[in-house]
Amino acid sequence: MTVARPTGDELVEMLAALANPIRLRIIATLAGGRDYVSHLAREIGISRPLLHMHLQRLEAAGLVLGSLELSEDGKAMKYFEVTDFDLHLTASELARAASTLTSPDPRKGPPRKEQT
Amino acid sequence: MTVARPTGDELVEMLAALANPIRLRIIATLAGGRDYVSHLAREIGISRPLLHMHLQRLEAAGLVLGSLELSEDGKAMKYFEVTDFDLHLTASELARAASTLTSPDPRKGPPRKEQT
DNA sequence: GTCATGTGTAAGAAAAAGCTGACATATGAA
DNA sequence: TTCATATGTCAGCTTTTTCTTACACATGAC
Numbered sequence: 001m002t003v004a005r006p007t008g009d010e011l012v013e014m015l016a017a018l019a020n021p022i023r024l025r026i027i028a029t030l031a032g033g034r035d036y037v038s039h040l041a042r043e044i045g046i047s048r049p050l051l052h053m054h055l056q057r058l059e060a061a062g063l064v065l066g067s068l069e070l071s072e073d074g075k076a077m078k079y080f081e082v083t084d085f086d087l088h089l090t091a092s093e094l095a096r097a098a099s100t101l102t103s104p105d106p107r108k109g110p111p112r113k114e115q116t
Numbered sequence: 117m118t119v120a121r122p123t124g125d126e127l128v129e130m131l132a133a134l135a136n137p138i139r140l141r142i143i144a145t146l147a148g149g150r151d152y153v154s155h156l157a158r159e160i161g162i163s164r165p166l167l168h169m170h171l172q173r174l175e176a177a178g179l180v181l182g183s184l185e186l187s188e189d190g191k192a193m194k195y196f197e198v199t200d201f202d203l204h205l206t207a208s209e210l211a212r213a214a215s216t217l218t219s220p221d222p223r224k225g226p227p228r229k230e231q232t
Numbered sequence: 233g234t235c236a237t238g239t240g241t242a243a244g245a246a247a248a249a250g251c252t253g254a255c256a257t258a259t260g261a262a
Numbered sequence: 263t264t265c266a267t268a269t270g271t272c273a274g275c276t277t278t279t280t281c282t283t284a285c286a287c288a289t290g291a292c
Contacts (some may be wrong), residue, residue, distance in 0.1 A: 008140060015135035018210065019128055020280090021217050028214035031207040038238060050281060052240075068239085075238045075287050082207040089203035091147040094134065098144035101137050136250090154268060166251060168270075184269085190259050191268045 006087075008101035010062075011094075014087065017061035022046060023054050027082055030064060034081040055080060122203075124217035126178075127210075130203065133177035137160060139170050143221040146180060168198055171196060 006014060017023060025044055029035065035043065041051040058064040059080075066080045117156065126155060133139060141160055151159065157167040174180040175196075182196045 008137070012135055012137055012140065015131050018205070019131035019135050021124070021128055021214075021282095024124060024128065024210055024214040024217065027207055027292080028211035031211040036238080037240095047282070048239090049241080049283085052160065053262065071238080071289095073237090073291085075191065075286070078240095087203075087205035089134070090201065091143055091198040094140055095144035095147040098137075098140040101140065138250095152268080153270095163252070164269090165253085165271080169250080187259095187268085189267090192258070193268065194270095224243085 003059065006097065008097040008099070011087075011097045012063045012086070012101075016062060017057050017063055020054070022050075023058055026051070026054055026058065030080055030082045034079050036077040036079050040080065124213040124215070127203075127213045128217075130177045130179060130201070133173050133179055136170070138166075139174055142167070142170055142174060143179065146196055146198045150195045152193040152195050157197065170214065 018027070022044070026040070029040065029043055037051060037055065040045065040047055041048040044051065055064065061067055062083060063085055064080050064082050066078050067074060068078050071077050124196055134143070138160070142156070145156065153167060154164055157164040160167065171180060173184065175182055178199060180196050180198050182194050184192060184194050194213055203228050208230065
């Protein structure tokens with residue numbers, strides 16, 4: 001698998017990327033075979049710039065992979081495909097990932113003051 | 117397991133709930149044993165209202181469960197614990213989930229017009 | 233050249249999420 | 263009563279995310 005035990009930060013990025021209906025549809029569509037941006041946009045029914053943004057998000061998380069290719073008639077086509085990620089989410093697995101989080105651990109910052 | 121094959125909507129909600137460092141820490145902490153709100157807030161190092169919001173989000177997604185109990189000295193304590201969720205995320209599993217999404221399928225709305 | 237296709241990107245509006253501070257209620261103990 | 267604990271919730275600010283519109287460039291076909 002591409003990433004079986006991501007760090008806490010990687011995991012958050014992957015989960016955030018997947019937690020969106022449109023991006024879920026993109027993954028679902030690409031799971032049926034690779035496709036290029038403009039066609040995929042028509043397929044899913046969203047604007048190309050919007051799809052572009054979502055693909056960026058998915059690629060940054062390592063869930064899809066894009067490759068620029070030249071078609072026979074010389075046009076630049078960017079094909080995307082899903083990577084073979086495999087995430088197993090349980091409480092203990094999340095606890096393991098959380099231990100590697102680099103995000104600001106509030107206990108190390110200035111003390112919280114709660115109204116008494 | 118609590119929810120092994122959630123619908124697309126449920127999955128999006130669960131993923132969104134998990135895609136946050138603080139909520140990941142909450143899950144991790146609760147994975148070590150149940151705890152009540154005020155103590156958990158001190159443990160993690162965030163304000164109680166903020167924790168309250170995050171717990172709401174997690175509980176709505178079915179990832180934690182809260183139960184109001186009375187301590188020996190009569191105080192109302194809300195204890196939270198993690199549910200035994202088990203999510204398996206692969207492209208094909210996501211494709212299955214995506215097929216049950218109820219969110220606006222753009223292809224059924226008014227046609228997109230892209231600059232030609 | 234013009235048209236249709238493909239690509240990328242930037243600006244700004246609109247919507248959602250995140251967070252704080254303050255308020256409210258309740259209990260037992262001193 | 264006053265203090266310290268517990269709970270819940272609301273208003274409003276800040277930040278992030280989402281989305282559209284508009285621009286840019288390139289290619290082959292006509």
